[in-house]
C-alpha cells in the first residue's frame with residue numbers, strides 16, 4: 001500500500017481548499033500514510049518546496065479561506081521536461097502519489113503526472129463551478145454567498161437612486177455564479193455565455209422595467225469576459241430612465257471563510273481521494289453527484305458535456 005503522499009493546491013484559490021488539505025492529511029495519517037505539503041502548486045513540486053504535514057499543522061484551518069499551501073499557475077508544467085523535474089523531486093522524498101486540489105487545468109497536470117508513474121487524484125477546488133463531472137466544486141457555495149451579500153447591498157442603494165446596477169461576477173466562461181446569484185437575489189436580468197448578450201435587447205428590457213413595470217431599480221448580473229461593464233453602464237444612463245452603475249466584484253469573491261457546505265464537501269472529497277490512493281488508483285477526480293461522492297477518470301471528466309442550465313434559466317425568467 002502507498003506509504004507517502006503529497007497534497008497541493010493549484011490554479012485560482014477557493015474557500016474550502018484548506019478544509020480539503022486538512023481532510024486529506026488527517027484521513028491519510030489516521031490510515032498510517034505520511035503526508036507532504038507541496039507549496040505553490042506545481043511550481044513548488046518542480047522546485048522541491050515540499051514539507052511534511054502533521055495533524056497539528058492542519059489544525060485550525062477548517063474555517064480559513066485561501067490555502068495554507070499557497071497556489072500558483074505554472075504554464076511550463078505542460079512541458080514533459082519540467083514535469084520530469086517534478087517527478088524527480090517527488091521520488092527523492094519517496095512520495096508515490098499526490099492529491100491535486102484545483103480546477104480543470106490542474107487536472108490536466110494531474111493526468112500527465114499519473115501517466116509518468118505518479119498516481120494523482122484531482123479534487124475540484126474552484127469558485128467557478130466549471131468542472132462538468134461534478135454538480136458542485138469546493139468554493140462555489142462560499143463565492144455565491146459573497147456575491148449574494150454584495151448584490152443585496154447594491155439593491156438597497158440602487159433602489160434609493162433609481163439606478164441600474166450592473167454587477168460583474170467571476171466564473172471564467174462558466175455562468176453558474178451569475179445564474180445562481182441572479183435567482184438568489186431576485187435580479188432583473190442575468191447575462192452569461194449561455195444566454196448570450198444582445199446589447200440593444202438588454203437596453204430595451206431595461207426601458208420596459210422602468211417605463212412599463214415602474215421598477216425603482218434594476219439589477220443586471222453579468223459574467224466576466226462578456227463586455228466592458230463600465231461602458232455598458234454609460235449606455236444604460238444614456239438610453240434608459242435608469243442611471244447605470246457598474247460594479248466588478250473581482251477577487252473578493254475568492255476570499256473569506258468557507259461556508260459549512262463547502263467545508264463538508266471538502267472533507268468528504270478529501271476522504272475519497274485518500275481512499276482511492278490507498279487502493280492504488282490514480283488518474284481519477286472526485287465528484288459529487290446527487291449528493292453521492294464518486295470518482296471519474298480525469299480523461300473522461302475533461303471532455304464530458306456540461307449539464308444544461310436551461311431549466312434554471314427558465315426558472316429565472318419565470319421569477320422576473
Ligand SMILES: Nc1ncnc2c1ncn2[C@@H]1O[C@H](COP(=O)(O)OP(=O)(O)OP(=O)(O)O)[C@@H](O)[C@H]1O
Nearest residue numbers: 011012073074077078102103104105106108109126
Ligand atoms: N495541459 C496541461 N498539462 C500539464 N499541466 C497543466 C496543463 N494545463 C494546466 N496545467 C497546470 O495546472 C495549472 C493550473 O491550471 P489553470 O491555470 O488552468 O487553473 P485551474 O486549475 O483550471 O483553476 P482555475 O481555473 O479555477 O483557476 C497551470 O498553471 C499548469 O501548471
Ligand SMILES: O=P(O)(O)OC[C@H]1O[C@](O)(CO)[C@@H](O)[C@@H]1O
Nearest residue numbers: 012103126127128170171172254
Ligand atoms: O486570479 P487570477 O489569475 O486573476 O484569475 C482570475 C480567474 O480565476 C478565477 O477566479 C478562478 O478560476 C476565475 O473566476 C477568474 O477568471
Ligand SMILES: [Mg+2]
Nearest residue numbers: 011103104105
Ligand atoms: Mg480552470
